[in-house]
Amino acid sequence: MRTWSAPDVPSLSVRGPQVRLHDTATGEKQATQPEGPARLYxxxxxxxDATHMGHAATYLAFDLLNRAWRNAGHEVVYVQNVTDVDDPLLERADKVNIDWQALAERETQLFREDMEALRVLPPQHYIGAVESIPLVIDLIQRLQEQGQIYTVETDLYFRVRSDKRFGSVSGLDTATMTALFGARGGDPDRPGKEDPLDCVVWRGERPGEPSWPSPFGPGRPGWHIECAGIAQQHLGLAFDVQGGGSDLVFPHHEMSAGEVQVAWPGETFAKLYAHAGMVAYDGEKMSKSLGNLVFVSALRLSDVDPMGIRLALLQHHYRDDWEWTDQGLWDAVDRADRWRLGLARAGGAPAAPVVEGVLAALADDLDAPRAVELVDAWVEATLAGDLAEESAPGAVRRLLDAALGLAL
Structure with a gap:
């Protein structure tokens, strides 16, 4: 699948510190220690549907990680999927009377345009669920060899508890897992399952739904095994970071990990799990079911400065849950304009402290709010007349671009 265009990113004259991230599985910050290129899924x-601010906050968070790794001297291999066939997509296409493939391509293209506008670095591998079907089939066959697949009618299920580490990503008890599984696309009450938490890996053909041939009969992939197959193929085992929104901790990341760890006994899916918080609007988490969405594309088409949108997201720590407000956006637009004033000066406050401080903040669990505070202080000192270095604005401009993704 085609990804989006990469922005030009300047190189910095100083190297950033090694990156530490909060690991969901342990509840602690851990140093990322890539062996070779840093590997991110x-x-x-x-x-x-279109990209809303909850999506944007998540992809911007891991864009900060991508940039922090690069500024620390690492190459990065970044992989992202597109679930371009799934129940919500098919239901939406049927509701609005559009071909499901046309809907998927239209909204994927809109997502590409949103990511380009926000200057999010693209993945090297951008893989759709449909094109991942051969990988899914191979992974299911490996799980069959381990004796951990069974059939309910025409569907194939994975025995989640065959992974002895099941539950170690989320740390949840069975009752909580079961409730979340039902709320997030699972089927804990389906008759014929061996365990309510077992997840479907191949959904047998249904009338009126797309399907593909396989050794198990016609059908399509389950959700979790799609990402498991793509990640393993393009990043290998024990890759550095599995990322996503906090609503993916369970069941998605727990079950993707289990499928790979059972298929390759004794191996580890990912070294570290990092998750972005949820963004609310009008007092509720942004969700398509509630309809309380603020779309990136709608703001862009209303001539809102994309760098103001990005800065509005950077004002919040990636792991926090927070609420989007119009006032927060306009404050960010004003802040971007004030930073431009500081950068337009012929000289500025010393650059070295803000460069080192911003790189250190981002290396410490992607602390963008702290980085924003440091840039604010530099701008205010510069506008107050502390013009110590002729080269300072240029150095800070390069920093904002390379580390925070802001082209001002």
Whole structure:
């Protein structure tokens, strides 16, 4: 699948510190220690509607990680999927009377345009669920060899508890897992299942739904095994970071990990799990079911400065749950304009402290709010007349671009 265009990113004259991230599985910050290129997988969209601020916050968070790794001297291999066939997409296409493939391509293209506008670095591998079907089939066959697949009618299920580490990503008890599984696309009450938490890996053909041939009969992939197959193929085992929104901790990341860890006994899916918080609007988490969405594309088409949108997201720590407000957006637009004033000066406050401080803040669990505070202080000192260095604005401009993704 085609990804989006990469922005030009300047190189910095100083190297950033090694990156530490909060690991969901342990509840602690851990140093990322890439062996060779840093390897990152971030779960992508199901393209049945436009990109809202909750999506944007997640992809911007892992864009900060991508940039922090690069500024620390690492190459990065970044993989992202697109769930371009799934129940929500098919239901939406049927509701609005459009071909499901046309809907998926339209919304995926809109997502590309939103990511380009926000200057999010693209993945090297951008893989759709449909094109991942051969990978899914191979992974199911490996799980069959381990004796951990069974059939309910025409569907194939994975025995989740065959992974002895099941539950270690989320740390949840069975009752909580079961409730979340039902709320997030699972089928804990289906008759014939061996365990309510077992997840479907191959959905047998249904009338009126797309399907593909396989050794198990016609059908299509389950959700979790799609990402498991893509990640393993393009990043290998024990890759550095599995990322996504906090609503993916369970069941999605827990079950993707289990499928790979059972298929390759004794191996580890990902070294570290990092998750972005949820963004609310009008007092509720942004969700398509509630309709309380603020779309990136709608703001862009209303001539809102994309760098103001990005800065509005950077004002919040990636792991926090927070609420989007119009006032927060306009404050960010004003802040971007004030930073431009500081950068337009012929000289500025010393650059070295803000460069080192911003890189250190981002290396410490992607602390963008702290980085924003440091840039604010530099701008105010510069506008107050502390013009210590002729080269300072240029150095800070390069920093904002390379580290925070802001082209001002």
């Amino acid at each position: 971030v779960c992508g969209i199901t393209p049945y």
